[in-house]
Structures are given as structure tokens and as C-alpha cells.
Amino acid sequence: MAFSGYSNYLYIHKKWYNIKDFNHPGGPVSLALGRGRDATALFEAHHPFTSKTKLKALLAKYEVPSEQVKELKLRTLDSKAQKAPNPEELFDWGEGGIDRKPSAFEKELKEEVTSYFTKEAERRGVSILEATKATPSRWAMMGLFLAVTLFSLFNLVQGAWWALVVTPIFAWLLAANTSHDAMHFSLSTNWKINMIGGYFAPWTSSPLMWYHQHVVGHHAYPNVGHKDPDIAHAPGFIRVHDSIEWKPAHSFQVYTNALIWTLGATLYMTVVPFKTLWKGNFNRSVFIGISKTRLMQHIFGRVIIALSLWSWPWFIFPVWQALIWCTIPMFIHSLCFMASTQFNHLTPQNSKALDKNYFKHQVVTSHSFSPYSRFMFYMTGGLNLQIEHHLFPTVNHCHLAKLHFIVKTTCAKHGVPYHESEGFGEAIQKYMQHLGDMSVRPSFKKAV
Numbered sequence: 001m002a003f004s005g006y007s008n009y010l011y012i013h014k015k016w017y018n019i020k021d022f023n024h025p026g027g028p029v030s031l032a033l034g035r036g037r038d039a040t041a042l043f044e045a046h047h048p049f050t051s052k053t054k055l056k057a058l059l060a061k062y063e064v065p066s067e068q069v070k071e072l073k074l075r076t077l078d079s080k081a082q083k084a085p086n087p088e089e090l091f092d093w094g095e096g097g098i099d100r101k102p103s104a105f106e107k108e109l110k111e112e113v114t115s116y117f118t119k120e121a122e123r124r125g126v127s128i129l130e131a132t133k134a135t136p137s138r139w140a141m142m143g144l145f146l147a148v149t150l151f152s153l154f155n156l157v158q159g160a161w162w163a164l165v166v167t168p169i170f171a172w173l174l175a176a177n178t179s180h181d182a183m184h185f186s187l188s189t190n191w192k193i194n195m196i197g198g199y200f201a202p203w204t205s206s207p208l209m210w211y212h213q214h215v216v217g218h219h220a221y222p223n224v225g226h227k228d229p230d231i232a233h234a235p236g237f238i239r240v241h242d243s244i245e246w247k248p249a250h251s252f253q254v255y256t257n258a259l260i261w262t263l264g265a266t267l268y269m270t271v272v273p274f275k276t277l278w279k280g281n282f283n284r285s286v287f288i289g290i291s292k293t294r295l296m297q298h299i300f301g302r303v304i305i306a307l308s309l310w311s312w313p314w315f316i317f318p319v320w321q322a323l324i325w326c327t328i329p330m331f332i333h334s335l336c337f338m339a340s341t342q343f344n345h346l347t348p349q350n351s352k353a354l355d356k357n358y359f360k361h362q363v364v365t366s367h368s369f370s371p372y373s374r375f376m377f378y379m380t381g382g383l384n385l386q387i388e389h390h391l392f393p394t395v396n397h398c399h400l401a402k403l404h405f406i407v408k409t410t411c412a413k414h415g416v417p418y419h420e421s422e423g424f425g426e427a428i429q430k431y432m433q434h435l436g437d438m439s440v441r442p443s444f445k446k447a448v
Contacts, residue, residue, distance in 0.1 A: 007289065009064065010034040011076050012043045013097040014088065016064040027191025033216050036289050037077040038087040041220035043098075044358060046185065046394050049114055049128060056098040077287040083243075084226035084285065092356040105414040106359045112406045113392065120399075133188050134181065138398040141378075145174040146200070156329070159317065164325070168203065168333035175201030176340060176381025177397070183210050186396040202305050203333050204265055208290075208298050209273050209282070217286035219393055223345055223353065223365040230345070232283035234260055234267075239438045240346050246441050253439045254432065261342075265334035273302050340380035343369055347430040348437060349419045360416050362390040363407075368420040369427035371404055376424060387418065 008020040012034075024031040026046070034042050047055060064074070078087055094100045102110070114128070121131035134142070149170040156163035181187045182197025198207035213229045221227035225243025232244060238257055239250040249256070277295060281287045290298075309330075313322035344367055345351070353364040366387040370376035376384045382397025383389065388407050389400060411418040421427040 007035050009036065009074055010039045011037065011074075012040050012059070013093060013100070015097065016069050016074055017059055017062045018064050019062060022062055026185055027195065029191060029195050029211075030185055033211055037216070037287075040087065040093065041091070041358060042216065044093075045219060048110055048392055048394065049117070049132070052099045059098065077289060080281070080287045085224065087221075087227075090221065090224060090227075090356075091358040091361065093358070103357055103359070105357065105410070105416060108414070109359065109391070109407065109410045112410060113403060116402065116406060117399075127189075130189050132392075132395045132399065133186060134396045135398055138177075138396065142174070142178045145170055145177060149174050156325070157312070157316070159321075164328050165332060168329040169336060171201075171203045171329075172333050172336035172340075173378070173381070175204040175337075176383065177378070179204070179207075179210075180381050180383070181396050183207060183215065184393045186394045203269065203309070203330070204337060205269055206273055206298065206302060206305075208294075209268070209276065212276075212286050212288055213282045215393075217282060219390065222362065222390065223351060227285055229283035229285040231351075232285060233264075238435075240434065241351060241438070242442075250439050251441075254435050257435060261338045262331045262334055265337045266330045270302065270306055273298065336379070340383050343367060343421070343427040343431045344383060344386040346434050347419065347427075348434050349417070349430070351434060351438075353417075359391060363387055363411055363416050363418060366390045366419070367427070367430070368404075368418075370422070370424050371401075371420060373423075377401065387420070 008018055009016050010019055010031075011017075019031060019035070022031065030046065033039070064072075076087075078084065094103070117128050117131045121128045124131060124135075149167065152163045152167040152170060156167045178187065178197050179199070179201035182194045182200070185191070185194050187194050187197045195207075198210070201210075217227065217229040223231060223241065225231070225241060231241035235244045236247065237249060238253045238260055239246060276282045276288065277298065280289075310326045313325040316322070317325060345365055347367050350365050350367050353361075355361040355364050366389075368385050368387045370384050373384070382400045385397070385400040385404055388395075388403045389397065391407060392403065395403070408418050410416075421430060
């Protein structure tokens with residue numbers, strides 16, 4: 001399980017760096033995500049507003065000489081994925097390494113967004129980096145969601161039937177509007193606050209799993225077969241990508257998908273972590289290297305969470321009521337989670353899209369919906385503006401609505417397809433069409 005031999009090294013733009021003594025401004029958590037793996041995509045995604053010349057000079061102090069690389073026989077965790085494409089071949093970063101020349105699309109996009117945050121920083125009297133994080137009004141909103149969650153949870157324990165619905169919904173709102181941003185390091189410039197914020201989603205996921213599955217795998221390589229773990233969930237029941245081998249059960253996935261929607265969050269926070277740690281990888285896409293101590297801590301945490309969610313009702317209520325209390329909230333929470341996440345990349349227009357330009361790839365593989373709906377924005381924690389989120393994951397979602405026009409206009413200018421649905425119904429329709437398309441056996445499609 002541990003990958004201690006290379007845990008002090010990471011690989012960026014074809015160079016190895018020894019980060020053992022590197023005091024990363026973003027904190028040890030963000031740095032740990034790149035340990036032992038090709039962190040080029042992570043590096044680019046998490047430093048959109050920092051001078052690359054400055055970063056190059058900083059990292060030069062930690063560069064590992066080529067002779068030492070050969071001596072140590074350094075290799076990345078990515079090399080363990082036998083079917084996965086080589087990360088170095090997926091995107092064309094151009095020449096120059098860290099201090100490379102950006103494409104015209106990337107250059108203009110970053111200039112426009114930087115201009116917006118420069119003005120925002122001046123207006124608020126903060127740094128540009130601070131301007132990209134949660135605003136005071138967003139913190140107030142998160143505080144409200146937390147207060148309602150705790151109040152409804154108290155009433156849930158007391159047996160209030162209304163709390164069966166309110167608690168899981170607000171638990172999701174808290175997770176989507178707090179933990180998701182925290183684990184993208186977009187909640188605060190203080191890494192400790194981000195780390196703590198990641199634990200405000202006990203009904204949704206563990207931080208360890210989310211960091212690896214979502215940040216390391218999905219965000220770096222959306223819709224890339226054997227690299228994006230999100231397109232390989234429950235392959236025995238559902239097939240959403242060509243990299244998944246077709247099985248007879250997939251013929252019925254338009255209907256059996258309901259099981260995933262109602263049980264997804266429950267399985268993701270219980271069964272999936274143990275399966276992942278047992279195999280040492282997340283859906284054969286992201287390989288995990290952690291110490292035995294961290295492994296035991298995670299297992300202990302998962303057990304405690306499961307017991308705190310599903311043990312107490314059996315000591316308080318009759319058996320029939322305890323069963324309801326253990327199932328209905330999780331079903332509702334899972335529905336909230338799935339309705340906020342499944343349309344974001346799984347449409348006929350996005351599922352097979354690829355681009356050698358990393359930033360264009362983030363656009364063409366993502367799908368935004370209900371871009372002008374304030375309700376949907378709060379309900380999804382800004383995930384409905386998926387394209388903007390994938391381009392700038394370290395920007396707090398409260399700014400994404402402002403970036404929507406900038407991104408969409410820049411995409412149109414450079415001929416980059418921008419896929420979105422005006423409403424929730426249209427997004428569902430595209431998703432269901434994609435499920436139907438992928439349920440057909442490939443050989444049958446060719447014959448037809």
C-alpha cells in the first residue's frame with residue numbers, strides 16, 4: 001500500500017523534484033496529492049494566477065539531477081495503470097516546461113479572469129489570491145447551512161418526521177457549498193481551514209477518497225479512459241464510457257441506474273473506500289500510496305462515521321422506524337448528490353470529446369446547466385457551472401457566475417465548443433440519451 005520509496009518526489013513537465021524539505025504555501029495536503037505521480041496537470045490547474053517564471057525559479061532549488069533520477073530509478077504511480085495512457089502523451093504543453101508559452105486560448109482566458117479578480121481585489125482591499133476565495137457573504141451562507149443542518153439533525157434524533165427530509169438536503173448543501181470547495185483549496189488561502197472544511201461532508205465522502213478520486217483523477221483527466229475514475233463507477237451495472245467493456249446488464253442501465261442514484265452516496269462513503277484501499281487504487285485509474293498509520297486512521301474514521309449514522313436509531317426507535325431513519329435520509333442525500341454531479345460530463349456531446357490542449361479539454365469534456373438559476377446554483381454548490389469550475393478549480397464557486405460570461409465569450413472567440421443546457425430538464429434528457437446510447441452493445445451498433 002505504501003509508496004514510501006518515492007513519496008518525497010513528484011514529476012512536473014518531465015522533471016523530477018525532491019519536495020521533502022519544500023514548505024509549500026498551499027500546505028502539505030495539496031503537495032501530498034502530487035507525491036510519487038505525474039503532477040503536471042495538477043500543477044497547471046492549481047497555479048492559474050501565479051507567475052510561471054517565479055514558480056520555475058522556486059522549483060529549480062528542488063530539481064533532481066538526471067543522474068540521480070537514473071540512480072534512484074524513479075517512476076510514477078501512474079505507471080502502475082497498465083491500460084492507462086501515458087500522462088505525458090495526453091496533453092501538448094508546448095516547449096519550455098514550467099515557464100512554457102501558453103496557447104492563445106489559455107493566454108486570453110487567464111488574462112480576462114485575472115483582470116476580473118484584480119478589480120475584485122481592489123474593490124475589497126485584499127490580494128488577488130484572497131479575492132478568488134469565499135467572500136464574507138459566502139461564509140455567512142455556509143454558516144446558515146451548518147446551523148440548519150445541526151438543528152434538523154437534533155430533531156432527527158428526537159424522531160421528527162420533517163427532519164427525515166430537511167436533514168439530508170441541508171447536509172448536502174453544506175457539503176456542496178463548503179467541503180467541495182475546501183478540498184479544491186478554494187475555500188480560504190489558509191490551508192488549515194481548507195483541510196478542516198473537507199470534513200464537513202460525512203454523508204458524502206471521506207476527504208482521502210475525494211482528494212484522490214476527484215482532484216487527482218477526475219479533474220486532471222476528465223473523461224479519459226483508465227485515468228478518470230468517475231467514468232468507471234460500478235461497471236457491472238452502468239456503462240458511461242467506451243473504456244468500459246459492455247456487459248449484458250448494461251442493456252437495462254436506463255432503469256437499473258435508479259439503484260446508483262439512491263445508493264450512490266451510501267456506497268461511496270462505506271464500501272468504495274474499503275474496496276479502494278484493499279486494491280490500492282481507485283477504479284484502476286488512480287493508484288494510492290499511503291502509510292499504514294494513515295490507512296488505519298482512515299479505516300477507523302469510516303467505521304465511526306458508519307456507526308454514528310446507522311447505529312443509534314436501533315437503540316431509540318422501534319425496528320420499523322429505525323429502518324426508515326437509516327434509509328430515507330441516505331436515499332434523499334444520494335439523490336441530491338447525483339442530481340448535482342451526473343450531468344456534468346456524461347452527455348453525448350462530452351463523453352467522447354478530447355483535446356490535446358489541456359484547457360480546451362476541460363471545456364469540451366464538461367457540461368454546464370441552468371447557468372442563470374440561483375436555486376440550482378445553491379443546490380449544486382456551483383457545480384452546475386461545471387466548465388468554469390474545471391477551468392479554475394481553485395476559485396471559490398461563488399465567483400463562477402461572474403466568470404460564466406468571460407469563459408463563454410472566450411470559447412466562442414477561439415472556436416472552442418461550449419456545451420450547456422438552459423434548464424435542468426434539458427440536462428436530464430441529454431444524460432438519459434447518453435445512458436441509452438451506451439447501453440447498446442458496440443458490435444450491434446456497428447451492424448446497424
